[in-house]
Amino acid sequence: EAGVAQSPRYKIIEKRQSVAFWCNPISGHATLYWYQQILGQGPKLLIQFQNNGVVDDSQLPKDRFSAERLKGVDSTLKIQPAKLEDSAVYLCASSLVTGTADKLFFGSGTQLSVL
Amino acid sequence: QKEVEQNSGPLSVPEGAIASLNCTYSDRGSQSFFWYRQYSGKSPELIMSIYSNGDKEDGRFTAQLNKASQYVSLLIRDSQPSDSATYLCAVNQAGTALIFGKGTTLSVSS
Numbered sequence: 001e002a003g004v005a006q007s008p009r010y011k012i013i014e015k016r017q018s019v020a021f022w023c024n025p026i027s028g029h030a031t032l033y034w035y036q037q038i039l040g041q042g043p044k045l046l047i048q049f050q051n052n053g054v055v056d057d058s059q060l061p062k063d064r065f066s067a068e069r070l071k072g073v074d075s076t077l078k079i080q081p082a083k084l085e086d087s088a089v090y091l092c093a094s095s096l097v098t099g100t101a102d103k104l105f106f107g108s109g110t111q112l113s114v115l
Numbered sequence: 116q117k118e119v120e121q122n123s124g125p126l127s128v129p130e131g132a133i134a135s136l137n138c139t140y141s142d143r144g145s146q147s148f149f150w151y152r153q154y155s156g157k158s159p160e161l162i163m164s165i166y167s168n169g170d171k172e173d174g175r176f177t178a179q180l181n182k183a184s185q186y187v188s189l190l191i192r193d194s195q196p197s198d199s200a201t202y203l204c205a206v207n208q209a210g211t212a213l214i215f216g217k218g219t220t221l222s223v224s225s
Contacts, residue, residue, distance in 0.1 A: 033212055042119070042203050042215030043159065056212060091158060104213065106158035 002026065004107035006092050012113045018080035021110045025073070025094030029105075031055075032069055034077050035091040037109070043091055049075065082114045117142040121204050121216035130225045134191040138204030138216055141185070148180055150189045151203040153218065159203055163189060194223045 005024040013019050025032050030051050035043035046065065048056040051072035060067065064083070069075040079086055092107040118141040128134045136150075147166055151159035165171045165178040165187070177190040187206075191198055201218040 035215075040123070040217070042121075042205075042217045043213075044215070045212045048212045104161065106160075109158055 004092055004094050004105050006107035006110055008110055009108065010111050012115065013082055014115050015084055016081040018078065019082055019112060020076050020078045021090050023075045023092030023107060026105055029094035029096050031095045031097065032075050033093045034067055035093065037089045037091055084114050087112055087114045117214050119204055119206055119214050119216035121219050123217055124220040125222050126219055127222045127224065128194050130194060130196060130223055132194050134194045134198065134221055136189045136202050136219045136221065138187045139185055140187070140206045142206070143185065144208050145206040146208050147206065148187045149205040149213065150178060151205060153201045153203055196223050196225050199223050
């Protein structure tokens with residue numbers, strides 16, 4: 001079974017530039033999550049999708065972050081414009097059913113450095 | 116604001132000792148509790164889940180839950196250098212995403 005795919009693996013940009021991350025969940029997984037993990041901290045939920053609908057985006061900084069999940073499969077997370085404090089690892093995860101953390105699968109993450 | 120608190124450490128134990136990691140959570144409605152291990156530069160991986168009060172054992176790992184005290188712990192027996200990692204406590208309610216603590220860094224010396 002293929003895992004959660006994320007790209008790119010690393011990204012370096014300057015502040016005020018834009019960046020996009022891509023995630024392909026495990027086939028058939030209805031729920032997709034984007035987490036932000038700043039160095040030395042635990043992952044923080046940015047947005048949760050159920051199929052192509054948003055379940056929770058309460059912690060997404062909507063003035064600069066946006067996310068979509070087209071056709072309930074792939075998802076993209078965009079930051080525009082980036083700030084220095086956005087430097088973090090962006091983790092995508094998926095699960096068959098919302099809230100079943102026993103079956104939560106993480107991708108390898110995208111490490112973003114904003115200079 | 117739902118919070119999960121962990122001592123960031125580092126927790127240092129010698130090889131073969133018992134490592135004890137602790138976690139408290141603020142939301143009394145939390146129903147599911149998890150411990151993830153995260154090696155440096157890697158993604159979190161699930162090592163234990165617990166749903167009811169008491170102990171749950173899996174190999175060298177034991178998770179303990181006390182809902183009245185809003186407390187979760189993880190014991191690692193016979194600690195090995197390969198156990199050196201950051202351990203993340205996570206909780207959720209049914210149908211919601213996981214809320215993670217900041218993690219405790221464990222260092223096992225040989």
